[in-house]
Amino acid sequence: MSLVLDPAAQDLLFREARTANTFTDEPVTDEQVQAIYDLVKYGPTAFNQTPLRITLVRSPEARERLVQHMAEGNQPKTATAPLVAILSADNEFHEELPALFPAFPQAKDVFFAERPAREGSAALNAALQAAYFIVGVRAAGLAAGPMTGFDFEGVRKEFLDDDHTPLMIVNIGRPGQDAWYPRSPRLAYVDVVTTV
Numbered sequence: 001m002s003l004v005l006d007p008a009a010q011d012l013l014f015r016e017a018r019t020a021n022t023f024t025d026e027p028v029t030d031e032q033v034q035a036i037y038d039l040v041k042y043g044p045t046a047f048n049q050t051p052l053r054i055t056l057v058r059s060p061e062a063r064e065r066l067v068q069h070m071a072e073g074n075q076p077k078t079a080t081a082p083l084v085a086i087l088s089a090d091n092e093f094h095e096e097l098p099a100l101f102p103a104f105p106q107a108k109d110v111f112f113a114e115r116p117a118r119e120g121s122a123a124l125n126a127a128l129q130a131a132y133f134i135v136g137v138r139a140a141g142l143a144a145g146p147m148t149g150f151d152f153e154g155v156r157k158e159f160l161d162d163d164h165t166p167l168m169i170v171n172i173g174r175p176g177q178d179a180w181y182p183r184s185p186r187l188a189y190v191d192v193v194t195t196v
């Protein structure tokens, strides 16, 4: 009763949504990915810095190169998912800040002149955006399989550059056969929330 979001949407985004480990062959189109991005880009980040960058791994040759960097248990699903996305944080996001945060264009120099400050902020805010992205995939009626079981330095060298830090790799598609493990329990409200 406390939530205004339609119950069917609550199920789609959270209660019934699962992390898929297998997928059907149905392709995921660029139009779907664009619709997902155009929704989740409105999720908030500090100073509106939006440091998430998304690399769609579409060619079979690139897919093969990526699979080599995945942990063994993640290799089959990364090899067979209709679409795989590398999510990374842009550590040079500050270049866009004057345009992205016109209310305080000096933020670029006041807070983000030093690379370590940018890296910390980019890691947090791109991770937030990765979470929005996963929920956006679900909003498109698709399932996401996020993974951090891979060689981060290998993926950075193979697909990115020194200015980008890999965050996670996400398999995307419609769930296939035996797509998920049994649902694991979640911590209860009383175990997580304290009031002071």
Ligand SMILES: Cc1cc2nc3c(=O)[nH]c(=O)nc-3n(C[C@H](O)[C@H](O)[C@H](O)COP(=O)(O)O)c2cc1C
Binding pocket: 017, 018, 019, 020, 074, 145, 146, 147, 148, 149, 150, 168, 180, 181, 183, 184
């Ligand atoms: C950031 C992140 C990293 C993950 N890494 C892996 C991974 O490397 N391999 C894997 O099989 N599952 C991975 N998972 C999947 C989680 O185990 C799964 O989302 C969680 O158990 C919840 O499952 P459910 O959505 O089916 O309830 C990852 C999930 C997240 C969000």
